[in-house]
Amino acid sequence: MAKQEDVFKKIVSHAKEYGFVFPSSEIYDGLGAVYDYGQNGVEMKNNIKRYWWEAMTLLHENIVGIDSAIFMHPTIWKASGHVDAFNDPLVDNRDSKKRYRADVLIEDEIAKIEEKINKEVEKAAKRFGESFDEAMFRQTNPRVLENAKKRDELHQRFSDAMNANDLKELRQIIEDYGIVDPISGTKNWTDVRQFNLMFKTEMGSSADSTMNVYLRPETAQGIFVNFLNVQKTGRMRIPFGIAQIGKAFRNEIVARQFIFRMREFEQMEMQFFVRPGEELEWFKTWKEFRLKWHKALGMGDEKYRYHDHEKLAHYANAATDIEFKMPFGFKEVEGIHSRTDFDLSQHEKFSKKKIQYFDPELNKSYTPYVIETSIGVDRMFLSVLCSSYEEQALEGGDTRVVLHLPKALAPVKCAILPLVKKDGLPEKAHEIMNLLKFDFACRYDEKDSVGKRYRRMDAIGTPYCITVDGQTLEDNTVTIRDRETMEQQRVSIEELHAIISKECSLNSLLKKLV
Numbered sequence: 001m002a003k004q005e006d007v008f009k010k011i012v013s014h015a016k017e018y019g020f021v022f023p024s025s026e027i028y029d030g031l032g033a034v035y036d037y038g039q040n041g042v043e044m045k046n047n048i049k050r051y052w053w054e055a056m057t058l059l060h061e062n063i064v065g066i067d068s069a070i071f072m073h074p075t076i077w078k079a080s081g082h083v084d085a086f087n088d089p090l091v092d093n094r095d096s097k098k099r100y101r102a103d104v105l106i107e108d109e110i111a112k113i114e115e116k117i118n119k120e121v122e123k124a125a126k127r128f129g130e131s132f133d134e135a136m137f138r139q140t141n142p143r144v145l146e147n148a149k150k151r152d153e154l155h156q157r158f159s160d161a162m163n164a165n166d167l168k169e170l171r172q173i174i175e176d177y178g179i180v181d182p183i184s185g186t187k188n189w190t191d192v193r194q195f196n197l198m199f200k201t202e203m204g205s206s207a208d209s210t211m212n213v214y215l216r217p218e219t220a221q222g223i224f225v226n227f228l229n230v231q232k233t234g235r236m237r238i239p240f241g242i243a244q245i246g247k248a249f250r251n252e253i254v255a256r257q258f259i260f261r262m263r264e265f266e267q268m269e270m271q272f273f274v275r276p277g278e279e280l281e282w283f284k285t286w287k288e289f290r291l292k293w294h295k296a297l298g299m300g301d302e303k304y305r306y307h308d309h310e311k312l313a314h315y316a317n318a319a320t321d322i323e324f325k326m327p328f329g330f331k332e333v334e335g336i337h338s339r340t341d342f343d344l345s346q347h348e349k350f351s352k353k354k355i356q357y358f359d360p361e362l363n364k365s366y367t368p369y370v371i372e373t374s375i376g377v378d379r380m381f382l383s384v385l386c387s388s389y390e391e392q393a394l395e396g397g398d399t400r401v402v403l404h405l406p407k408a409l410a411p412v413k414c415a416i417l418p419l420v421k422k423d424g425l426p427e428k429a430h431e432i433m434n435l436l437k438f439d440f441a442c443r444y445d446e447k448d449s450v451g452k453r454y455r456r457m458d459a460i461g462t463p464y465c466i467t468v469d470g471q472t473l474e475d476n477t478v479t480i481r482d483r484e485t486m487e488q489q490r491v492s493i494e495e496l497h498a499i500i501s502k503e504c505s506l507n508s509l510l511k512k513l514v
C-alpha cells in the first residue's frame with residue numbers, strides 16, 4: 001500500500017480518537033457517507049466558517065449574507081437544470097452487487113496508468129542518481145511513452161463520452177479496457193444508467209395536498225431566488241454579492257475518502273452580481289481573492305493550484321477550481337464560475353416574474369451576470385486536517401502526534417494546566433481561565449502528568465499550554481509552551497492575552513487579506 005494511503009488512514013482514525021469527526025449513527029453500524037462533527041471538530045468547523053463569512057461580508061462593503069431554507073419550491077430545481085441534468089452515470093457489478101460511478105471507474109483506470117509512469121520515473125531516478133534528467137526520460141523512455149499514449153487515448157475517449165452524455169460508449173470503454181470490480185474482480189457489469197443525485201421527499205399532511213420536494217443539492221439557488229428581495233430591501237447597487245453558508249445534500253453513488261465526498265455536507269457560496277460584459281474582469285478578481293484567502297492560512301503555497309476548465313457548462317463562460325494537495329492527490333476544494341445570466345433568466349422564465357436590475361448610471365434595466373465562488377466546508381476542513389497532521393520524532397527516541405493547525409482555526413487556543421491538583425493551583429488556574437475565556441476557547445485540564453497533558457493538546461493542535469505552578473502563587477507568572485517549538489517561556493499573567501491574541505485571533509488572519 002502506498003505510504004500516503006497509510007497516512008490518510010491514520011488521519012481518519014486520529015479525527016475520531018480526538019473528537020473531530022465521527023461516523024454518523026455509529027452504534028447502528030454507520031450510515032454511508034454521513035459524518036458527525038465532535039467536540040473539537042465543531043469548533044474548528046465554526047472557525048473555518050467564521051473566517052469565510054468575515055472575509056466575505058466584513059471585508060467587502062458590497063456583500064451581504066442570507067440564510068435561506070433547505071426546502072424550496074420544486075420548480076426551482078426544474079429551472080436550475082437539476083431535475084433534468086444533475087445526474088451521475090452508474091453501473092452495477094452483478095457479482096459483488098455493488099454500484100459504481102462509471103466515470104470514477106474510468107478515472108481510476110487513468111490514475112493507474114499514470115501511477116505506472118510515475119513508478120518507472122522513480123525507478124530511473126534512483127538508478128541514475130544526481131545525473132537524472134526527468135524531462136528527457138519522460139520524452140524518450142519507450143515504456144513511459146507507451147503508457148502516456150494509452151493514458152491520453154483513454155482520457156480523450158472518456159471526455160468525449162462524458163461531453164456527449166454517451167452512456168453506451170462509457171460502458172464500451174469499461175469493456176475495452178478490461179476494468180474489473182475491485183471487490184469481485186469480475187467484469188460482469190450491467191449497462192450504464194443515469195442517476196439523479198437529488199434526494200426527494202414529500203411535503204404536506206394529506207394525500208391530496210402532498211407535493212414532492214427536494215433537499216437542496218446546492219445553496220446557490222436560495223441566493224438567486226432572493227436576488228430581488230435583497231437588492232430592493234438592502235438598496236444594493238451593482239456590483240454586489242450575496243453570501244450564504246448552509247447544508248446541501250447529494251445522493252452520491254460512490255462515497256469515498258472520508259469527508260471528501262459526503263451525502264450531507266455544507267457549502268459556503270457567494271454570488272456576485274455584475275454588469276453584463278464586466279463578468280470576466282470580476283471572475284479574475286474573485287479567482288485571485290479566493291486563492292489569497294486559502295494561502296493566508298499559511299499551510300504552504302505549493303499545496304494549491306488552479307484547474308481551469310477547458311470544457312465549460314453551456315451556461316458558463318469561465319470556470320476554475322482551486323485544488324488542494326490531499327494525501328490522495330490534488331483535489332477540488334472550491335469552484336469559481338462565471339455563470340452568465342443563466343440562473344436569473346431561468347428563474348424569470350419559470351416564475352414568470354420580472355427579475356431585472358435598473359442601473360441608474362446606465363439608465364437601463366438588465367439581467368445581471370453572476371460570478372459564483374463555491375467552497376465545501378467539509379473539504380476545507382479535510383484539507384486543514386491533512387496538511388496539519390504530523391507524527392514527529394523527538395530527541396531521545398520519543399514521538400508525538402501534532403496538528404500544526406493554522407492557529408486561528410484551532411478548536412482550543414490555550415490549555416490551562418495546574419501542575420498539581422492541590423496547594424491552591426487549581427483555583428489559580430481557574431482564575432486565569434476566567435480572564436481569558438471571554439476571548440479565547442480555553443480548556444482546563446488537571447488529569448495525568450503535565451507531559452501527557454501536553455501531548456493531548458498537541459494532538460488537537462492547541463497552540464499554547466499555560467502551566468500554573470508554585471511560583472505562580474508567589475509572583476503571578478506562568479509558563480507558556482509553544483505547540484511548534486515545545487519551548488516554555490515564563491511570562492506574567494497580564495501578558496497572556498496579548499500573546500495569544502497576536503497569534504490566534506481571526507483579525508490578524510483577516511488583515512492579511514486587505
Ligand code: GAP
Pocket residue numbers: 217218219220250252259260261262263265266267269332333334335372374375376377378379380
Ligand atoms: N453552486 C455550485 C456548486 O455547487 P459544485 O462544484 O458542485 O458547485 C461546490 O460544489 C463545492 O462543494 C465543491 O468544490 C466541494 O468543495 C463541495 N462539494 C460538492 N459536493 C460535495 C460532496 N458530495 N461532499 C462534500 N463536499 C462537496
